[in-house]
Amino acid sequence: MTAGVDARTAPPAVPVAPVGPPGELVRTGETFRVVGTSISHRDFEQKVRGELSYADDWRMPGMLYGRIVRAQLPSALIERIDRSGALAIPGVHAVLTAADVPRNAITEEASGLGMDPIVQPVLAADRVRYQGEPVAVVAAETAAAAEDAADRVLVDYRDHPGVFDPEAALAPDAPLVHRQGNRLVEWRLERGDPDEALRTADAVVEGEYRTQFVDHAYMEPEAGVGWIDGDGVVTLRVATQVIEHAREIAQILGVPHTKVRVIGTYMGGGFGGKEDMTIEPYLALLVWATRRPVKMVWSRQESLLARQKRHPFTMYYRTGVMSDGRIVGETVRIVGDAGAYPLLSPRVLFAGAVTAAGPYDVPNVRVESTAVFTNNVPTSAMRGFGAMQVVFGYESQMDRLADQLGLSRTEIRERNFIKKGGQLPTHEQLDTYVAVRETLQTALEALDEEAGSGDAALDGGDTNAHYLVGRGFACGIQPYGRSRFFADRASCWMGLERDGSAVVRIGVTDLGAGQAASLAQITAEVLGVHPDRISVHIADTALTPLSGGTFGTRQLYMSGNAVLKTARELRDKLAPVATSLLGVDDPAELEFADDRVAVRGGADRFLSLAELSGAAEERGVMPFHLSTFEAETGHFDVRTGRGQTFPDFTFGTHAADVAVDLETGQIRILRYVACHDVGRMINPQRVEGQIQGGAVQGIGYALSEEIRIVEGIPESSLFADYLMPTSADVPDVRAIPLEIGLGKGPFGARGIGEPPIAPPAAVLANAVADAIGVRITELPITPERVLAALRERRGVGADRERGGPTPA
Template identity: 35%
Template sequence: MRGGLSVMDRPGTTIAFTLNGREVSVGTPPGQRLTRALRDELHLTGTKVGCDAGDCGACTVLLEGEPVCACLVAVGQVEGRRVDTIEGLSESSPVTRRLQDAFLRHGAAQCGICTPGMLVAATKLLEANPQPTEAQAMDAIGGVLCRCTGYRKIVSAILDQGEAPVADSDPAAGKAVGKRLRRLDGKPKTNGTEIFGADETPAHSLLLRAIRSPHHRARFRFGDLDRYVAEHPGLVRVLTARDVPTTDPYGPIPPFADQTVFALGEAKFRGEAVAAVVGQPAAIEALDLRQFPVTWEELPSVTSMAAALAEGAPLLHEKRTGNILTRGRVVKGDVEAAMASAPVTVEAAFETGFVEHAYIEPEAGFARRVGDRIEVQVCTQAPYMNLEDIAKILGIAQSQVRIIPTAVGGGFGSKLDMSVQPFVALAAWITGQPVRMVHTRPESIMSTTKRHPSQIRMKIGAARDGSLQAIDVRADFNTGAYSSWGPTVANRVPVHASGPYFVPHYRALTRAVHTNLVPAGAFRGFGVPQSTLAQEQLFDELADKLGIDRLEFRIKNALSGDQPTATGQVIGEGVGIRACLEALRPRWREAREEAAAFNRASQGPLRHGVGVAGMWYGCGNTSMANPSTIRSGLKPDGRLALHQGAVDIGQGSNTVVTQIFADALGAPIDKIDRISADTDITPDAGKTSASRQTFVSGKAAELAGRALRAQILRAANAGEDAVIQFGPGQVTVKDGAHERRIDLAMLPVDARGYVFSEEATFNPPTSPLDADGQGVPYAVYGFGAHLAEIEVDLALGTVKLLALTAAHDVGRAINPTLVEGQIEGGAAQGLGLALMEEFLPGRGENLHDYLIPSAGDMPKITSILIEDASPVGPFGAKGIGEQALIPTAPAIFNAIFDATGVRIRRAPATPDRVRAAILAAGGKERG
C-alpha cells in the first residue's frame, strides 16, 4: 500500500522489480500481464505465450524462486520481487545450463516453443532435488504442455544425472548419416533466443484483428465503417472483401481452392473472417469487437454429413451439384464375388470426430511493404505456396512477394494453410505500414483447420487359413465449409485403407462432404489414422473368428515387395512391414501372459489388455509432382553453404538434410553454413507435409552434394574415391598417392559468391492413377506396428496406457535420436486421438476444455528401428513423421477389447463411452 492505494489500484505508474538479477522498471498498467511486460517492454521473448489462460505453461517463469505462469501474473504483483526467465537462468544457473545440455543430447527439444517453460520448471525441481524420481520429474513439468515430443525425452533429460552423452560428437567427414547428432538448430530453442511468429515485429507496426462470424452460417451487412474508424482514434483502416485487389480464391489445391480472404456476403462457418480492423496496437487492443458495425442474419446451417447428403439439403456452394466436394476410388479385382465366396467375414461401422492440432504456438506473423514488394514473416509450413497465394490475392507478380518463415512452434498440417498471411499482407500493402497479427488461442481453435471427422463402413473377408480375400470400404469425410485438403484426404485414404497387407480383391470409395463447420484440413496422416482405426480392429475380429493369434494373422498377410498393393503397384525393395510385426513377437507373448495373469488375480475393477496394429504410409503427394530443390556452394574462405528451404517444424529437417548433404559431399558437418528457408535466398524445397522432407528434400540434398563433390574432383583431376579436405581458403584433394591443393582465392566467383556451386532437384517417380485407382501413387512407403499395453477401470471406464512398443521401418535412420522423437511425439498424438481429443465447434475453444496428453499420460515407449532401405530414398531413408501416429489409436482400441471384451466404434474412447459399452454388454469383462 502506498498513500492508501495498492499498486494494483494505481492507474499508471512505474513498477520496479528484480529481473534476472538486475533491477528494472516498466511503465505499464499494474493489471497488465507479466508476459506482456517481459516480451513487449523488456524484449525478453524467451517467455512464450501459448494460451494467455494458464493452460499450456509455455510462459513459465520463476517468481521468488517458484514456477508460475506469467500470463496469470499481473505486473503489479511482482513489484519489489524477483523474477527469473529462461534468458537469465541460462546465464546464472549451473542447473539450467546442465539441463540445456541434457535437452540437446537427448533430443528433448523439437519445435522448441514449450522448451523454455520446461527448462524453467525443471530448474526449480533440480535445484531443490538434484536426484528426482521419474514421477517427480513428470509432476514438475505437468503444468507445461508439449505437442511434439511425447515428453519421454524431456523426462530422460531431467533424469540425466550426468550420464554419458547420448548424442554423438561431430563425426568425421562422410560419417554423419546414422549418427545421433545434436539438433543443429537446438541451442536457440533451449536458451530462449529462437524467433517464432510472435517474437519479432518491426518498429511502429500496426496491429490487425479479424471480425469473425459468431454463427455456423449467416448473411451479414456492414454499417458505416468510415464513421466507425473516425470514432475510434488510432484506428487506421477497416478491411473487407471490397479491399482485396483480386477476388480470386486462394488455397493449396487448385481447382478446389474456394475460400476467399473475407467472406463474400455470407459466412459459411463459425469463425470465418468477414472483415479486419487495423490500427495502433493500443487502439486495437482497447476495442470491443462486439460493437463492430455488422448485422448478422443467421441462416439454417448444415452441421452433419447426414444432413448435407439428405435429399433437398441446401447447397453450400452454388457452383457445385450437391454437397459432395470430391470422391476417391481404388478398385482391384472382383470384390463382390470374393466376398460372397469368403468363408469368414466381419463388418462394422466406425466414427471419428474433429481433432484440433493444438500446437502450442498460435498463428502469428507480420508483413511490410518494401517498395513494390511485400515481405511476410510468419510461422508457416509452406513458404512457396504462401508466396503463390499472396501474389494471387494482391494481384501482383510472384517476384514481388517474399516469404520469410520463422521457427514454427508446431504445425502438424494446419500451418500449411494461410491464417494470418492474407490479412497482414493485404493490410501492409494498402496502408504502406508494417502490420502484425497474433491469433488468440480461442481464435486459433475456432478458425483453423481440423482433422476430418469420418464415418467408415468396412467389410473384410478371409479364407479358413487366414489369407485375406477381400476388403470393401465406404468412407465419408466431413471437410467443413471449404475444400482445404479435403481432396487429398479423399484420394489418399482409398490407397491406404487396405493397410500394408496383400489383398487380392479390394474396393475403397470415399467422399469429402461439405458442411457449415470449420474446414477440415491436413493433420498428420491425412485421413489414414481414421481408416486404420477401422481396419485394424476388424483384423482382430477376423483373427478371433478364425482362431488365429492376432499378431500372427497380420504377419501371415503382411505385404512383401513382390506382391501388388491395392493400386497394383509392386514396390520391390524396402517393404519392412513383416519385419516390424515380427519385431513385436517377443513382447507380444510376454505382455499377453502378464495381462492374463493380472486379470486372473485382480479382485477389483482393474483389467489389463494388450493390442497390436500395423500401418503403412506413402511419403509425399499422391500421384502428383512433388519436387524439392536444394542449392549448395563452396565459398572462397573454404566454407560450404547449404541453401536448405525445407521448413523445420520440429521434425529435424535442418539437421537431417544437412547430415545427408555432408555425407554425399564427403565434408564434415562443422564446415557447412546452413541458409534457412526464405523464398528470396533458398530454392523451393516444397511444403513440410506428408513425411516428405527427409525423403524428397533429403534426396535433393544428396544429389546436390554428390554433384558438388564431382565438380571439385573434376577441378582436381581426381577419381571418384578421392578424399576432399576443406581448409581455410583452400581445398586439398587426395587421390591415392597424389595430392592437389586448390587455392580458392584464385578462382572466379559466381553471382552468389561461390567458386563452385550446384543445384539439384528431386521429384519422386510416381504415375497417375486410372479410373479404378490403379497406378504408382508413391515412390516410397514407411511401415510400422505398435503394441499397446493398457489398464481399464471397469467401474469408471477410464483407460491408461501403461507401455507402448513401436517398431518402424524407416529405411535408414539418418539420425536415430530424431527418429525416436518423432515416434514418441506421434504416439502421444495417437493417444490423444484414441482416448481424449474431440473438438466440438462452438465449444472447448481453449486448452483447458480441449484436452491433449500431458506428461503424466505418456508411459515408457520402446522404439525398434527397422532399416529396410528404400532404393529411392537418400541413403535408403524414408519418412517417419505421419507414420508414428497412425497405429497407436487402433492398438489401444484393440487393447480395450482385450481387457473388457467390448468394442468401441467411435473415437475417442472417453470414460463415458467405455463405461456405456461395458454396461451395454451386461457389465461382463474378459478375465
C-alpha cells in the same frame, strides 16, 4: 542410442560404402561419418537458450497490430457490416471487409487431377459458412486497440439454413453449402471382384468406425509480421509450412508474384496446421492497405475455434476371409467431413482411400471415399493425412477377423501382409521392401520385454479399484512424398566458401523436427565439411530455391534428395581440380572428409576444402552449384481408380498393454512400444523423437482429444478443454526404429514425420477390447464409452475374469 554424440567424437573417416538402390535391403557394414549420428544442430542450441526468433518474436518500428473479425454464426447471410464504431477507436488505421480485397478468392485446385475449383473468400462477402469465418480485419496501433476495434465491428446476419452432418449433407434436399453441391469429391478404387469375393467368403466381418475433429495444437499459435520493403515488395515473415503461398497472396493483392515475398520462420510446430495459409492473406491485406508494418498473432482460442481441423471419418468396412485366414475381399466406404471449404480435403480423402486396405494384399477390394461439405469448421491437412484415420478401421477389422476365425491376432496379419510386388487397391505394385512383419515381431518382443521388467505394475492409487488388463497392437502403412501426378520437385543451391565452410540455400520450411539440421548432416556427409561449418539458409521465396513445403512426409525425401544430389554434383564439379592438384587420375581415389579432400590411403596427400575452393575459383570452376531433384512421377486415372499414387510408403507396428478401470472406464497405458522401418536414419535421436512424439499425439487422438461441434458451434474453444496429453498422462513410449528396407529418401531413408501418429487409436481400441471383451468403434475412447461398452457386455451375459493380457 548415442544421445548427444558430438560430431567431433563421431566415428573416424572411413570409406562410404555404396548405398544400394531403393527397394533393396540395408547392407550390413555400411558406414557413414555424419549420417546416422545424433548430433545437434545450431538451432537446437538456440532453442534451449531461448534465443531462436519465432514468428511472433519479430518487431518492426511503427508496427501495427492486426486482428480478424470472425463470424459468430455457422451459416448466415451478411446483411450489413458497420465499421464506424471500430474506426472511431483511437489508433485504428484500417477496418477492411470483402469489398476491400483486390481479388477476394483463395483458389487451389486441391486434387491435382483437374477438378473444378471452389472459391473460398478471404473475407466473407454476403454469406458466412462456418462459425469463425473471417468477415473483416482491422489494424491498430496496439494489440489491445485492435481487439477493441474488432469487438466493435458490428455485423448484421440473417439466418440461413445450414447442414452439419456429412451424411445428412448428401441427402437430396439438404441445404447447399456451395451451389456446386455438397459432394466435394468421391474417389473410387476397385481391384478384382469384391462383391463376389464377399459372397463366397467363409466369414464376413462388418464394422462401422467413427473418428472426431481434432486440432493440431502446436504450442506456437499462428503468427507473423509483414512490411513493404525497399523494392515495394510485400514481405511476410510468418510461421508457415509452405512459402510457395506467396503466389496465392500476390493473386489476392492483384500484384505480380514477384511482389510478394514470404520468409518462413522456424516454427513452434506445424503438423499440417500451417500447410494451408493461416494469417498470410490478412497480414498482406493490412500491410497493403496501411503501408505500415503489421503483426498478427491468432489467439489460442481463435486458433481452436476457426483454424482447420482433422477430418472426422465415418468408415464402413466389410471384410471377407477364408477359414485359413486369407482375406479374399473387402469393401470400404469412407465419408469425411470437409467442413465449409475444400482446402486439402480431396487429397486427404485420396490418401485415406489408397491406404484403406492397410498393409495387406487384398485381391478383391473396392474403396469409395467421399469428402462432403458441411457448415462445420473446414478440415484439411493434419499429420497422418487421411491415411491415419483408416488405421483405426482396418486394424479393428483385423482383430475382429482373428476373433471370428479363432486365429491369433498375429497369424491373421502375417497371412495377409503385403510384400514388395504386392498390389494396393489402385493396382499399383509396391516397389520397395515391406518390413511390416519385422516391425510386428520386434514390437511384440519389446512389449514382452517391457512387461517382464515389471515396473509398471498396477499400483492402484485408488482404493478398491477394479481393473482388467489387455494387450493391443496395430500395423500401419503411410505414404511419404506427394502424389506422383503432382510431379514434385525440390531445388537447392550449395556453395563452398573461401574458408572451406559451406552454404546451403533451400526453400524448405522447418517445423521444429530438425528439417534444416538433417540437411546439414547430408551435406557434411558428402562434402566432408564439418556440420558446424555449414549454414543452411531456408524458407525465403526471394533468396532460396523453392523446394516445396514441409508436409506429406515429403521433406526428407524431397529436400534431402535435392541436397544430396546438389552436394554430389558440387563434389563432382570440384573433383577434377583436386585430382589435378593431388596428382591422381581417378576422382574415385578422393575422399572428402574432415574439412579436406585427400587421396585414399595417402595420409599426407590432401588439400583443405578452403584450398580447394580457392583453387577451383582461380581455374574458373565456380565452387557452387544449383540442382533440382525430381520425384518419381506417375499417372493416375480418376475414372478407373487405377494408377500410381505415392512414391513410397513407411510401415510400422505399435503395441501396448492397458489397464481398464471397470468402475470409471478410465484407461491407463501400462507400456507402449512403437516400431517403424525407417530405411536409414540420418539422425537417430530425432527419428526416435519423431516416433515418440507422433505416438503421444496419436494416444491423445485415441483417448481424449476432441473438438466437439454441435450444430456448427464448438462446445469450447478454451485450450483448457482441449485434452492433449501432459507428461503425467502418458507412459514413456519406447521407440524402435529399424533400418531394413531401403526407401527412396537420401541414403535409403524413409519418411517418418507422419507414420507414428497413425497406429495408436487402433492399438488402444484393440487393447481395450482385449481387456473388457467389447470393442469401442468411436473415437475418442472416453471413459463413458468404455462404461457403455461394459454395460453392453453385461447385457449379453459374457463375462471375463480379471487376468493378464491375452497372448498376441
